[in-house]
Amino acid sequence: MKLNWDMLRERSGQEINNYLFYDNGDLVGFLGIYQFHSKEVEISGMVHPQHRRKGIVGELVRAAVQGCVLRGISKLIFICSNGSSSGKAFLEALGAQYSFSEYWMQLDESAGRAGIAKNVQEIKLRLAEPNDLSTIANLNAIGFDMTQADALKFTEETQGSPTTLTYVAEVRTEDENMRSVGKIDVRLENSKAFIFGFVVAAEERGRGYGRTILNDTIAAVKEKDRTASIALEVAVKNERALSLYESSGFRVSMITDYYDLVIMND
Structure with a gap:
């Protein structure tokens, strides 16, 4: 339950x-x-x-x-x-x-993972900082159909949680600046990690960033706790995300209506 x-x-x-x-x-x-x-x-x-x-x-x-x-x-x-x-x-x-x-999906450590396409621009995944608040709130608003006020409140509460880590994904621009392309949250406690709040900016989709962000997040969790089990949820009708998660080693363990x-x- x-x-x-x-x-x-x-x-x-x-x-x-x-x-x-x-x-x-x-x-x-x-x-x-x-x-x-x-x-x-x-x-x-x-x-x-x-x-x-x-x-x-x-x-x-x-x-x-x-x-x-x-x-x-x-x-x-x-x-x-x-x-x-x-x-x-x-x-x-x-x-x-x-x-x-929604499917509750658990990472199967024995399952293979699809590789990253060679033409995917290098992504840097880093922990969010206080000055990332507005960027993350905007991504949450777009990704989860929230008002700006609701997205800001959700972002503040998430970043204020002692058990939650928020990561920002960035790529380097031609003028050597960093551009945010997505964000992802991880709740990590008692060797159990739950991935949520995963958003790739609308204009950045279709470039393979999602798979890179997800794989880098799994690696970041394992670096903090190598014994941690990793789970996430995805809407059944979201076939694109479901395909990504399955090819990344996640398997359905429960269905919630x-x-x-x-x-x-x-």
Whole structure:
């Protein structure tokens, strides 16, 4: 189940994002809200197996919906494990509509990787610095269809996380300056690395930069922790990215479905 542990550990306390259900002092239900956009949130939750079919999920969702309405959030995106028939049935009864699916992919250390094309311009991957904030925010806005305000907030939070590394990819221009062509984030903790926030600038795509950035990122992770397992997520319909990841040694280990529920019009 996808619970976004890093966000759970780093809650600001300024708004309610965790909903808990107790039975005689025992925690038996949980629902978490994860916000990346100002007008929408992602939600995942769970109930102890011995306490299911008691309406607990419904209670948690109703409380979360009320809280989101007060915050001016118009869309809820529910995260559901692909194999959960009960989760799917609940969301359909709630009125949520299936939107898309994502593959969770794990790097297979024994798998071979496609080489880098010889005509690909040399890329330098370096850790982001404070003065890269606006560049990274712009790339996030373009890559993930965010407003500039949402992208800036997301970038600030990501770079402020003690477990996250942000890398900027650059190439050298004809006048010997460095030009940013992409960025990528890695959350590294307890020998587990998760790659996310991978963006190649729109005008720089189709030149083989993506494969170079990904391979260099894998090497950077292994340099910091050679035992680290490496994972990432990709939308099933993003065939180009999926092909890149598979040829770089990643294999699908889990499928997650996403359902949308609009609770109020903008």
